[in-house]
Amino acid sequence: MTCMVHIEFHARQESVEKLLGWLREIPPDTRCREGCVSVSVTRNQTTR
Numbered sequence: 772m773t774c775m776v777h778i779e780f781h782a783r784q785e786s787v788e789k790l791l792g793w794l795r796e797i798p799p800d801t802r803c804r805e806g807c808v809s810v811s812v813t814r815n816q817t818t819r
Contacts, residue, residue: 773808 782790794812801810 780790791814801807
């Protein structure tokens with residue numbers, strides 16, 4: 772069975788780099804889990 776999960780984060784400008792660092796650490800562990808097909812991280816670079 773395939774399950775697709777979408778997670779959206781909203782970060783304050785001063786927290787963006789910390790969040791991106793955390794996101795760089797997490798996917799390798801997630802990818803090694805049984806049943807994982809893919810993990811991708813995208814970033815909306817427009818400012819509000």
